[in-house]
Amino acid sequence: MKLKTIEKLCCPFDKHDLNLQVLAKDIEDNIIEGILTCSTCQRKYPIIYGVPIMAPDEYRQIPLEQPVIEKWKLKYGIADTKLLP
Numbered sequence: 001m002k003l004k005t006i007e008k009l010c011c012p013f014d015k016h017d018l019n020l021q022v023l024a025k026d027i028e029d030n031i032i033e034g035i036l037t038c039s040t041c042q043r044k045y046p047i048i049y050g051v052p053i054m055a056p057d058e059y060r061q062i063p064l065e066q067p068v069i070e071k072w073k074l075k076y077g078i079a080d081t082k083l084l085p
């Protein structure tokens with residue numbers, strides 16, 4: 001996903017701005033892997049294969065998202081892997 005598109009996204013929980021941590025980009029500078037963190041509630045939304053995984057809490061698939069974050073923790077040295085506050 002393009003950086004300019006990602007910058008338009010907001011937290012589905014409280015509509016606040018998200019901070020982007022870029023983990024991997026392709027040769028056209030599209031973000032392939034990354035983590036969006038809400039500036040207010042601290043929820044984390046992973047970007048997997050270029051797609052931000054963003055849903056309200058009740059629709060989130062934490063058992064599917066968590067292993068991805070744990071893999072990135074080892075690969076990229078992510079300090080905090082907690083997806084929900």
Ligand SMILES: [Zn+2]
Binds near residue numbers: 013014015039043
């Ligand atoms: Zn939020």
